[in-house]
Amino acid sequence: MPNPSEQSSCLVLENFIGGKFVPCRTHIDSYDPSVGEVYCRVPDSGAQEVEAAVAAAKEAFPGWSARSPEQRAQVLNKLADLLDANVEEFAQAESRDQGKTVTFARTVDIPRSAYNFRFFASSLLHHTNDCSQSDHMGCLHYTIRCPVGVAGLISPWNLPLYLLTWKIAPAIAAGNTVVAKPSEMTSVTAWMMCKLMQQAGVPPGVVNIVFGTGPKAGDALVGHPDVPLVSFTGSTATAQCITERSAPYCKKLSLELGGKNPAIIFADADLDRCIETTVRSSFSNQGEICLCTSRIYVEGSIYSEFLERFVAAAKKWKTGAPSDPGNDNGALISKEHLEKVRSFVALAKSEGGTVHCGEGVDQLHLPERNAKGYFMPATVISGISDSSRVMQEEIFGPVTCVSPFDSEEEAVSKGNGVRYGLAATVWSQDVGKVHRMARKIQAGMVWTNCWLVRDLNLPFGGMKNSGVGREGGKDSYHFFTEVKTVTVKH
Ligand code: NAD
Numbered sequence: 001m002p003n004p005s006e007q008s009s010c011l012v013l014e015n016f017i018g019g020k021f022v023p024c025r026t027h028i029d030s031y032d033p034s035v036g037e038v039y040c041r042v043p044d045s046g047a048q049e050v051e052a053a054v055a056a057a058k059e060a061f062p063g064w065s066a067r068s069p070e071q072r073a074q075v076l077n078k079l080a081d082l083l084d085a086n087v088e089e090f091a092q093a094e095s096r097d098q099g100k101t102v103t104f105a106r107t108v109d110i111p112r113s114a115y116n117f118r119f120f121a122s123s124l125l126h127h128t129n130d131c132s133q134s135d136h137m138g139c140l141h142y143t144i145r146c147p148v149g150v151a152g153l154i155s156p157w158n159l160p161l162y163l164l165t166w167k168i169a170p171a172i173a174a175g176n177t178v179v180a181k182p183s184e185m186t187s188v189t190a191w192m193m194c195k196l197m198q199q200a201g202v203p204p205g206v207v208n209i210v211f212g213t214g215p216k217a218g219d220a221l222v223g224h225p226d227v228p229l230v231s232f233t234g235s236t237a238t239a240q241c242i243t244e245r246s247a248p249y250c251k252k253l254s255l256e257l258g259g260k261n262p263a264i265i266f267a268d269a270d271l272d273r274c275i276e277t278t279v280r281s282s283f284s285n286q287g288e289i290c291l292c293t294s295r296i297y298v299e300g301s302i303y304s305e306f307l308e309r310f311v312a313a314a315k316k317w318k319t320g321a322p323s324d325p326g327n328d329n330g331a332l333i334s335k336e337h338l339e340k341v342r343s344f345v346a347l348a349k350s351e352g353g354t355v356h357c358g359e360g361v362d363q364l365h366l367p368e369r370n371a372k373g374y375f376m377p378a379t380v381i382s383g384i385s386d387s388s389r390v391m392q393e394e395i396f397g398p399v400t401c402v403s404p405f406d407s408e409e410e411a412v413s414k415g416n417g418v419r420y421g422l423a424a425t426v427w428s429q430d431v432g433k434v435h436r437m438a439r440k441i442q443a444g445m446v447w448t449n450c451w452l453v454r455d456l457n458l459p460f461g462g463m464k465n466s467g468v469g470r471e472g473g474k475d476s477y478h479f480f481t482e483v484k485t486v487t488v489k490h
Helices: 047-066 069-085 087-098 102-126 160-173 188-200 214-222 236-249 271-287 300-315 335-350 408-415 431-440 473-479
Strands: 015-017 020-022 027-032 037-043 131-134 139-147 150-154 177-181 207-209 229-233 252-256 261-265 293-299 354-357 379-382 399-405 423-427 445-448 481-489
Touching (some): 015 047, 015 188, 027 087, 047 139, 087 102, 102 160, 102 188, 150 160, 150 214, 160 177, 160 473, 271 293, 271 300, 271 399, 271 423, 300 379, 300 399, 335 354, 335 379, 399 408, 423 431, 431 445, 473 481
Parallel strands (some): 150 177, 379 399, 423 445
Antiparallel strands (some): 131 139, 354 379
């Protein structure tokens, strides 16, 4: 397998349609964010390429959906094994393409991508359907579930292979065929995985990957009449376009969107654990995880102590060359994104906020080779009003804001005071309080005294502007199948 991280000449990707690599006539430049240079050219696909991919997926559907779940599971397990066997090449490539550290890609992105296949290979074998009796009418009712057909899958740039496989795995495990479009900014590992698809014996047309931009390739996929279902992970603004585009066809949609996630820290929290975890939840993957904490509300009596200790811990969070195992963070995805994230820090300052560490306060010491990369240190801000754009909008970078609260009611109202509702963390040793908070906080996921501990069997997704629908074991199975109720009278 080619290792993109070692290639000096420009890497040129091809679409994967009907089990074959198909060159595209036009391309988009893709940057290595840690050096700020183009290193890869991604197909700039449009309606024609999407049409070919959908046709291949339609052709493959009858054969693939007729296989037994066990036969499909074997292929998924083989893919998982192949990803595990190539973890280093994939981790290097993900890091180069996305800017994240190699360590993060090696320990999070790629192992989780392999696990997505392994999990859904197994999970699919364990679902049961419903049955009920109406003896007085001589009837038995039961449900059956059928794959939907060609699934359209669209994924973002922050966890490229991780989130793409989170969609491909349940879709094909349930018997669908897919046309996937990864982010145009991070397409390399998806392209590398196509080779593994061939090796794993994924039949031609079961997984098709079309590379390109959202408004061109993504729009053609969402608007294709033969794609009855779209699973999308990305921004709330794009989800609104997708919803409108698919409305005339009444498509089934799963939308996993942005967040502005609060951490609510009560005075009785175990502060050592809380600070260590909240630094991680604020800054992991450069703060480019939809679940990252970006608003930290701290009970007044411990506010000063928390702020001092939290800033000291954030200052130890190291940012630099992604290949250096001593670094916690690498580069942000793009120059434009770095500028956007910085503009929020500037806005916070202009509104009288205090920047305790990071942007404009601490100097990064980067190797010469990374001087033009898109780096930004972990930044902690306080003194911002809850109505500020800094506290309301998703920044999606290594920036977090700290603010005090006085009562449980105030914590709930501050936590819920944004249009998003993806995830929250609550810190307290009072079991009654954490249960109460979990019920009152408007978020699809509430972690108490921890963060990002996942059981893939349970639902993942957001409320309010953070999404529609849930994914995970049973929820993904339900989304990627159509249920029918059958009544038999005897
Ligand atoms: P984005 O919405 O810009 O792009 C996501 C994907 O949609 C890309 O593949 C893009 O090419 C495509 N796209 C863009 N416009 C399109 C259109 N008109 N039609 C069809 N496809 C289109 O998001 P992004 O900047 O890549 O990712 C960051 C966002 O994703 C953040 O808001 C983050 O919170 C969110 N996110 C959410 C989750 C979750 O599970 N809830 C996970 C990761 C990221």
